[in-house]
Each structure stands twice: as structure tokens, then as C-alpha cells.
Amino acid sequence: MAAEAGPAPAGPPAQGVPGDHSPGTAQWGSAGRAVLTSPALRVTGKRLLSAVPVLWGVTFLTFVVMNVLPGDTAQELLGANATPAELQTLRLKLHLNEPFWVRYWHWLSGAAQGHLGDSLVSGQPVTSILGQRLPVTFELMIYTFCLSVLIAVPVAAAAAYRPGGLVDRLSMMLSMAGLSIAPYVLALLLVLIFAVNLRVLPAIGFVPLSQSVVGNIKSLTLPALSIGLPLACFYIRLLRADIVEQMQSEDYVVTARAKGVAPWQVLIRHALRNSMFGFLTVLGLNLGTLIGALVIIEPIFSLPGIGQVLLQSISDRDVVVVEAVVLVFALIVVFANLLTDLLYAVLDPRIRYGRPSA
Amino acid sequence: MAAPLPDTLLAPGVAVPAPAGAAARRRRRALAPDILIPAAILALIAGGCFLWPLVYPVPAPVGGSILSAGLPPFSPGHILGTDPVGNDILSRILYGGRVSIEVGLAVTLIGLVIGGVMGSVAAYSGGIVDTVLMRVLDVLIAFPALVLAVAIAEGLGPSELHVIWALSFFSVPAFARIARAGTLRLHGQTFMLAARLSGTKAWRILLRHVTPNVLPQLITFGLLGMGVIIILEGALSFLGLGIPDPAPSWGNMIALGQGTLSAQPVLVLIPSLFLLATVLSLNLLGDALRKRWGVR
Numbered sequence: 001m002a003a004e005a006g007p008a009p010a011g012p013p014a015q016g017v018p019g020d021h022s023p024g025t026a027q028w029g030s031a032g033r034a035v036l037t038s039p040a041l042r043v044t045g046k047r048l049l050s051a052v053p054v055l056w057g058v059t060f061l062t063f064v065v066m067n068v069l070p071g072d073t074a075q076e077l078l079g080a081n082a083t084p085a086e087l088q089t090l091r092l093k094l095h096l097n098e099p100f101w102v103r104y105w106h107w108l109s110g111a112a113q114g115h116l117g118d119s120l121v122s123g124q125p126v127t128s129i130l131g132q133r134l135p136v137t138f139e140l141m142i143y144t145f146c147l148s149v150l151i152a153v154p155v156a157a158a159a160a161y162r163p164g165g166l167v168d169r170l171s172m173m174l175s176m177a178g179l180s181i182a183p184y185v186l187a188l189l190l191v192l193i194f195a196v197n198l199r200v201l202p203a204i205g206f207v208p209l210s211q212s213v214v215g216n217i218k219s220l221t222l223p224a225l226s227i228g229l230p231l232a233c234f235y236i237r238l239l240r241a242d243i244v245e246q247m248q249s250e251d252y253v254v255t256a257r258a259k260g261v262a263p264w265q266v267l268i269r270h271a272l273r274n275s276m277f278g279f280l281t282v283l284g285l286n287l288g289t290l291i292g293a294l295v296i297i298e299p300i301f302s303l304p305g306i307g308q309v310l311l312q313s314i315s316d317r318d319v320v321v322v323e324a325v326v327l328v329f330a331l332i333v334v335f336a337n338l339l340t341d342l343l344y345a346v347l348d349p350r351i352r353y354g355r356p357s358a
Numbered sequence: 359m360a361a362p363l364p365d366t367l368l369a370p371g372v373a374v375p376a377p378a379g380a381a382a383r384r385r386r387r388a389l390a391p392d393i394l395i396p397a398a399i400l401a402l403i404a405g406g407c408f409l410w411p412l413v414y415p416v417p418a419p420v421g422g423s424i425l426s427a428g429l430p431p432f433s434p435g436h437i438l439g440t441d442p443v444g445n446d447i448l449s450r451i452l453y454g455g456r457v458s459i460e461v462g463l464a465v466t467l468i469g470l471v472i473g474g475v476m477g478s479v480a481a482y483s484g485g486i487v488d489t490v491l492m493r494v495l496d497v498l499i500a501f502p503a504l505v506l507a508v509a510i511a512e513g514l515g516p517s518e519l520h521v522i523w524a525l526s527f528f529s530v531p532a533f534a535r536i537a538r539a540g541t542l543r544l545h546g547q548t549f550m551l552a553a554r555l556s557g558t559k560a561w562r563i564l565l566r567h568v569t570p571n572v573l574p575q576l577i578t579f580g581l582l583g584m585g586v587i588i589i590l591e592g593a594l595s596f597l598g599l600g601i602p603d604p605a606p607s608w609g610n611m612i613a614l615g616q617g618t619l620s621a622q623p624v625l626v627l628i629p630s631l632f633l634l635a636t637v638l639s640l641n642l643l644g645d646a647l648r649k650r651w652g653v654r
Binding site: 050054061065066069070179181182184188192196293295299300310315325 | 493494504505506508509510512513589592593596597612615616619620633634637638641642645
């Protein structure tokens with residue numbers, strides 16, 4: 001929801017590029033000194049600095065939420081029959097009796113040095129929990145991301161080729177429907193079709209990449225589709241609208257047409273390339289949505305990812321684990337946005353050469 | 359102030375005077391199918407959920423008899439059949455729909471009012487207020503919103519009211535961002551300057567000049583957002599954190615049907631269909647209004 005809304009972050013507008021700039025990587029690689037003093041690097045540095053308070057805010061908010069909520073870890077661990085003395089002992093052991101600020105400071109100073117602490121419930125180091133669970137989640141995330149982009153770009157380009165044509169209207173209708181499906185509903189429908197009826201893909205379980213590459217991809221296909229399809233539908237609509245706008249209003253399109261470039265080539269090489277800037281921002285912003293969906297989808301397919309751990313830890317009031325997972329998620333979002341800005345700098349000559357942009 | 363101001367300064371909403379006949383055309387287009395059809399479907403679903411049980415009695419949504427369990431659709435007395443514990447599915451759909459609609463409306467309204475005010479006040483006053491708000495919004499954007507909702511729903515215990523609180527946590531910042539961007543766009547417009555120069559108080563400028571310009575954007579976003587909220591309410595109920603079990607909600611009906619997916623797919627398909635129809639209509643309506651009002 002948030003991602004669909006607000007204005008694009010700092011960066012040049014996607015439209016209004018006079019003429020077609022091909023991103024020659026030669027200049028980027030050779031001019032080492034220009035890079036060091038480049039405004040792109042300054043932008044990156046600034047964004048990196050502004051990420052620090054954001055990350056701090058996220059961890060603080062998590063701590064506040066976990067503490068304000070009723071219920072405590074000791075009670076969750078010992079159950080309803082625990083005596084007050086037992087509860088008190090456990091609280092002392094886990095430092096739960098210390099004031100909020102002290103505990104937060106303790107956690108924060110540890111985290112700043114790379115010590116994320118041990119789980120309050122299992123006593124396992126958080127880093128080893130993350131080490132076990134994160135690869136699965138990351139793999140699913142990358143797979144979902146690639147799937148949504150690979151579906152969205154060709155469909156959007158085909159739809160934008162003839163606005164109002166059959167392909168356009170059909171893809172707009174289908175994408176509106178796809179956009180409206182809840183990922184967990186789509187997950188169940190896909191299971192019903194591909195696992196129960198056709199029996200081509202597994203409904204639950206995870207095959208590690210080291211065991212079988214095909215099995216691994218098969219076991220992740222349904223989860224990735226359940227999140228990736230609605231996301232792709234959202235991208236299709238955005239990208240198509242942007243390409244159509246470029247094709248209708250930009251001077252470079254007229255120039256290319258006048259030169260005698262074939263219409264589909266104008267679309268792919270000029271309009272689509274320019275639309276990619278806006279698209280990149282949307283991709284970065286939507287990573288948060290993608291991560292949120294992972295948490296619900298993973299348990300449906302019994303994937304041993306971070307989603308189940310997170311839900312269980314919230315229920316156990318295991319602040320240490322929740323903090324670590326939230327921090328990882330926030331880091332992904334922050335760095336994805338940073339990467340978007342960097343890609344801008346690599347792809348957009350106006351930033352690469354440091355010309356002032358709007 | 360004695361000199362008469364040009365029209366464009368007096369009427370903030372209308373920058374260019376509408377050509378003759380445009381009003382009539384607009385009135386005619388109000389009944390365009392792209393607005394009428396989704397609006398009618400929404401009215402039908404909402405009317406069904408809130409009025410049907412009053413007009414035409416349906417069996418209670420809970421406490422069904424095990425004797426009538428697992429009936430297929432179109433059974434006598436149970437048009438949509440019954441679930442494995444013998445509750446009438448139609449009745450559960452109607453009562454469950456009430457939850458979705460109530461949560462969707464409440465969360466959207468809370469976001470619209472609180473977020474809208476926060477965003478436009480911050481953008482209008484600028485300075486430190488704006489900076490602080492933007493940083494807070496940055497944090498909320500980097501924060502996995504669902505985690506927060508789950509934590510709140512889990513901590514406060516499952517209930518409709520708590521779901522509304524949990525989801526408002528991220529409808530407010532989303533609306534605030536839109537309102538802020540919309541208000542910033544008005545900066546430097548002639549009518550804003552005229553209002554300021556004529557000594558209009560800040561709250562009055564916000565109410566009379568900013569609100570009418572930002573509202574269309576907030577409403578179209580609200581319709582699209584309501585679809586997302588209804589899906590998220592379903593997600594919380596699906597995870598067992600929304601509406602507690604015997605009481606129905608579309609989300610927990612889907613979750614309960616998950617266990618018998620291969621034997622009785624109807625249990626998942628029926629609530630899913632209603633969920634899809636509602637969200638799709640909201641999206642279509644929001645999209646149509648956005649085109650009509652020329653927002654973004």
C-alpha cells in the first residue's frame with residue numbers, strides 16, 4: 001500500500017531525456033578519478049548516512065511495540081502454571097526486570113558491534129538461526145523478484161505496442177484481476193490446480209539447492225508464483241502506462257520515427273529503456289511488500305524460511321529474534337533503494353556526468 | 359483588497375473555467391459503465407451482508423448441527439452448502455463480509471482523516487515539523503508493515519477492533535505521504551498566494567483551499583487502499599490473528615478450508631470469490647474515478 005503511493009525518492013524524473021543516451025559502460029569504468037568526485041557517489045554517501053537513522057528508528061519501534069504489548073516472555077516460556085518465584089528467577093536470568101531503556105541500550109550497543117544476542121526462548125545464537133533460515137527466504141525472494149519482472153516487462157511492452165488494441169485490453173483486464181487476488185488465496189488456488197489436480201508441482205516442503213537443482217526450483221515455484229503474479233500485474237499496469245506516455249509525448253520518439261526506425265524498435269530501444277528508470281524505483285519500493293507477503297506465504301508451503309520463525313517469535317515475545325529479523329528486512333529494503341539510486345547513476349548519463357538534473 | 363480578483367484566484371478548485379456544456383457532459387458521464395458496474399457490485403455485496411440477514415432470515419453463522427455437516431452447494435435450506443461443522447456457508451459469508459467491510463471502511467477513514475491532516479499540515483508548515491514527519495514515514499516504510507500488524511494483533515488478542523488498530527498503523531502513513539505530496543504541489547500556486555496575502559488564517563487555507571485539491575487524490579487512493587486493507591484483514595484472520603475462530607470472516611473461512619482443500623475445495627473457493635469480487639470492484643472503481651478526476 002505504502003509503496004504504491006507516495007512520490008518517487010530523490011532521483012531524476014524518468015521522462016524528458018533529450019535524445020537517446022546509450023549507457024556506455026566504457027566511460028564509467030575508465031574514468032576512475034571522475035567517479036571519486038562524481039555526484040553519484042555523493043548522492044550515495046548521503047543516502048547511506050540517511051539510512052542510519054531509519055534503521056535505528058526501525059529497531060527502536062520494534063522494541064517499543066514488543067514492550068508495550070501485554071504478555072511477557074517469561075510467562076510465555078513457563079506457561080500458566082508457573083509460580084511467581086519461578087517467573088521472577090527467569091526474568092532475572094533474561095534481564096527482563098531491567099528498565100526498557102537499559103535493555104534497548106544493551107541490545108543496540110551489541111548490535112552495533114555485530115552481536116545480535118541469543119534467542120530468549122531457545123538460547124540459540126540469533127546469527128545461527130538467521131544462517132539456517134535466511135538462505136531459503138533469500139532464494140524465494142530472488143526467484144519471486146525475477147519471475148515478476150520477467151513476466152511484467154514483455155507483457156507491458158506488448159500491451160503498449162498498440163494502446164487500446166486487443167492485447168492491451170486483454171492484458172489490462174487480466175492484470176486488474178491478478179492485482180486483486182490475495183497472495184494467500186492465489187497460493188491455495190495454485191496448490192489446488194498444480195499439486196492436487198495436475199500433480200506436477202509439490203504443495204509443501206523444500207528441496208535444498210545442494211540436493212537437486214530441478215527439485216529446488218520446483219519446490220519454490222508455487223510460492224514464488226503466489227507472490228510474484230499479483231506483483232507482476234501491478235508492474236504491468238505501471239510500466240505500460242509509462243511506455244504509452246513516452247511514445248505519445250516525447251520528442252526523441254518523433255525523431256526516431258522520422259529517422260525511419262521501426263515502431264517496435266522505438267518502443268524497445270527508446271521508450272522502454274527510458275521507462276526503466278521509473279520502473280527501477282517502483283521495484284525498490286515494492287521490495288517491502290514482497291517481504292511482507294513472504295511471511296504469510298512461507299508457512300502455507302511449509303518452507304523452512306524466516307517467516308515461520310518470525311511469527312513464532314512474535315508470539316513468544318522473543319524480542320531478540322524479532323529485532324534481528326526486522327533489522328535484516330529493513331536492511332534489505334534500505335539497500336535495495338540505495339542500489340536503485342546507484343543503478344540510476346550508472347544508467348542515466350545526466351547523473352553519470354554530473355549535469356544538474358531536475 | 360478592493361480590486362476585484364480574477365476568477366482563478368477566487369475559485370481554488372477550478373483553475374480554468376469550464377467550457378459551456380461541460381457540466382452537462384460530466385453529469386451524463388457520471389453513469390458511465392466503468393463507474394456504475396463496480397459501484398453496483400459493491401453496493402450489492404455490502405447490501406447483502408448488512409441487509410439480507412434482516413430481511414430474509416438465514417441460519418446462524420455459528421453453532422450449526424453436526425447432522426447437517428458437509429452438505430454440497432444447492433442443498434435444500436443451504437444454498438451454498440454447509441461446512442464440516444454444519445454451519446450454513448451463505449450465512450457465514452454474509453456475516454464474515456460485514457467484518458471485511460467494517461474493517462476496510464474504518465481503517466481507510468482513520469487513515470484518510472488522521473493521515474490526511476498530518477500530511478497536509480506538515481507540508482504546509484514545512485520546516486522541522488515536515489522533517490520529523492518525513493523521517494517517521496521513512497521508518498514506517500522500511501518497517502515490514504505486516505510484522506507490526508501481526509505484533510499488535512497478537513499482543514492485544516484477536517478481535518475486530520484490534521485488527522482495525524493494527525491496520526491503521528500503516529494506512530495513516532500512506533495517506534500522510536499522499537496528502538503531503540499533494541499539498542507540496544500546491545505551493546506557489548496563485549490562489550494559495552492570494553489566500554495568504556489576503557490574511558486568511560492557516561487552518562482556513564488548509565480547509566478551504568488545500569482540502570478540495572487534495573481530496574480527490576486521497577479518495578481514489580482510499581478506494582485502492584481499501585482493497586489492500588481487506589486483503590490484509592483476511593491475511594491476519596488467515597494467520598489466526600484476526601477474528602477469533604467460531605465467528606466468521608472471509609480470511610478465517612479460507613484458512614479453515616485449507617485443511618480440506620483437496621476434498622472440498624468449495625470451502626476455500628466461495629469466500630475467495632467474494633473476496634476477489636470485492637477487491638476487484640474497489641480497484642476498478644478507484645481506477646475509473648482516478649481517470650475521471652485526472653489524478654496522477
